[in-house]
Amino acid sequence: MIFTLIHIFINAIPHILYYYIYNKPIDYKIFCHRAGLDLILFQLWLSVICRFIAAVLFLHKYISFFVFNYIGLFMIIMGYSLIIYIWKLLGHKGLFYGRELGLPLPWIKNNIFKYIKHPQYIGAIIFYQGLATLFLNHCAIFTLSMYTFFYIHMIISESN
Secondary structure, three states: OHHHHHHHHHHHHHHHHHHHHHHOHHHHHHHHHHHOOOHHHHHHHHHHHHHHHHHHHHHHHHHHHOOOOHHHHHHHHHHHHHHHHHHHHHHHHHHOOOOOOOOOOOOOOOHHHHOOOOHHHHHHHHHHHHHHHHOOOHHHHHHHHHHHHHHHHHHHHHHO
């Protein structure tokens, strides 16, 4: 039980930061300026480090429950490929709330954005649901479904 709570907390840290940036971008800018941090790279590295720690903890704890599933693997590859594709289109400033932080970014209306309004979030949802399919246990399904809820919430929030 404690492991599950630690895992959820580590995975939630970037989302808590994203929520803070989305709702208080000026306070985040002041914090980064005072701490001497780059606005975007701080988010990027915090996200990468937390995801890596969570993945290592998860695999270490639940490797015995590993169920190799081609559908889950396909979803992971497709979701992550979509995220990387969007990253190449937007750059790291566009991917990590650069617009909310006041950075000048062009508004992209072509490519995949013609068909999907929030392809980065859709890619993350596909990725996390692929992980839930790949690791069939209660902790994975609960945790990864929670992240799906976070991304759906962000899609709804940004659409309004």
